Amino acid sequence: MLKIENITKTYDNGVKALNSVNLDIPKGLFGLLGPNGAGKSSLMRTIATLQQPDTGSIYFDEINVLTQPNELRQRLGYLPQDFGVYPRVSAYDLLDHLAILKGIANKGERKEAVNGLLAHTNLFQHRKKAVSGFSGGMRQRFGIAQALLGDPDLLIVDEPTAGLDPEERNRFHNLLVTLGEEKVIILSTHIVDDVSELCPNMAVLGNGQILLQGNPLDITADLNGQIWRKTVSIDEAAVLENTLPVISKRLFAGRTVLHVLAPDAPEGFESTPATLEDVYFSTLHNSRQTPQHNSHLTQAA
Numbered sequence: 001m002l003k004i005e006n007i008t009k010t011y012d013n014g015v016k017a018l019n020s021v022n023l024d025i026p027k028g029l030f031g032l033l034g035p036n037g038a039g040k041s042s043l044m045r046t047i048a049t050l051q052q053p054d055t056g057s058i059y060f061d062e063i064n065v066l067t068q069p070n071e072l073r074q075r076l077g078y079l080p081q082d083f084g085v086y087p088r089v090s091a092y093d094l095l096d097h098l099a100i101l102k103g104i105a106n107k108g109e110r111k112e113a114v115n116g117l118l119a120h121t122n123l124f125q126h127r128k129k130a131v132s133g134f135s136g137g138m139r140q141r142f143g144i145a146q147a148l149l150g151d152p153d154l155l156i157v158d159e160p161t162a163g164l165d166p167e168e169r170n171r172f173h174n175l176l177v178t179l180g181e182e183k184v185i186i187l188s189t190h191i192v193d194d195v196s197e198l199c200p201n202m203a204v205l206g207n208g209q210i211l212l213q214g215n216p217l218d219i220t221a222d223l224n225g226q227i228w229r230k231t232v233s234i235d236e237a238a239v240l241e242n243t244l245p246v247i248s249k250r251l252f253a254g255r256t257v258l259h260v261l262a263p264d265a266p267e268g269f270e271s272t273p274a275t276l277e278d279v280y281f282s283t284l285h286n287s288r289q290t291p292q293h294n295s296h297l298t299q300a301a
């Protein structure tokens with residue numbers, strides 16, 4: 001269990017990236033969802049002991065993450081958002097090199113670990129190819145392979161599926177689900193489907209604050225009966241946006257589909273089942289309307 005309490009971080013330029021963040025993260029896949037600039041990477045880097053917060057504490061089981069960073073690193077695997085190491089050396093050699101850096105000194109043990117991880121991430125048949133020639137999906141799977149060196153029980157993956165094609169994304173999801181059976185995995189993303197497909201627990205981070213947390217099914221069910229849909233022209237959408245609480249606007253077959261959050265149906269709108277995307281957009285919408293009252297949106301996990 002990872003316990004995050006009252007984490008706050010203001011950078012030297014005055015940006016308050018994290019504002020009293022509290023989270024309890026159990027074993028399994030945990031989705032941390034938020035728009036660009038919400039503070040996800042700041043939180044991931046703090047948990048990964050790469051930067052210190054101004055206030056607060058983080059415990060992973062009995063380890064005090066902020067005062068015992070080396071102990072945490074022994075149990076941590078991290079795939080950063082900008083894992084940019086793609087040299088012209090083979091996947092096997094690069095992973096072997098990273099295994100040495102991770103402290104796996106014994107040659108036989110290292111060979112077993114490296115081959116095992118390449119097989120686990122479906123890269124064994126590509127082990128002799130240069131990582132620089134890998135596709136986006138293969139690179140991300142290689143990134144996971146390096147994060148899994150030393151068999152960590154806390155795994156942090158920051159925006160891992162951005163830029164992957166649907167097949168690669170699916171394969172990557174299946175890999176995460178298998179790993180989630182025995183580890184705490186934090187998946188930081190701005191892609192709602194990543195969370196709805198994978199995570200039994202999640203939180204929404206906006207403007208450095210936890211706006212909502214819980215089980216995706218439960219928090220989605222809470223909105224049922226309050227989401228209304230209408231397909232309109234672009235001009236009509238602009239008018240309705242000024243008069244109704246529109247939480248999302250997306251294109252479908254060249255037309256605009258509006259979703260509105262309201263207790264009763266606005267004229268011409270029909271009921272539609274709530275989705276996690278509705279939850280996400282309505283949470284962000286509400287926090288923008290009343291930024292000073294964000295705390296009332298937080299639900300118990």
Ligand SMILES: Nc1ncnc2c1ncn2[C@@H]1O[C@H](COP(=O)(O)OP(=O)(O)OP(=O)(O)O)[C@@H](O)[C@H]1O
Nearest residue numbers: 011013015017034035036037038039040041042043
């Ligand atoms: N080292 C830094 N120095 C100053 N400001 C920073 C630094 N790192 C991040 N920020 C700012 O802190 C805020 C949160 O950024 P962060 O990268 O944590 O968000 P994010 O949710 O991961 O978004 P993204 O997906 O765009 O990276 C942003 O306003 C960003 O510009």
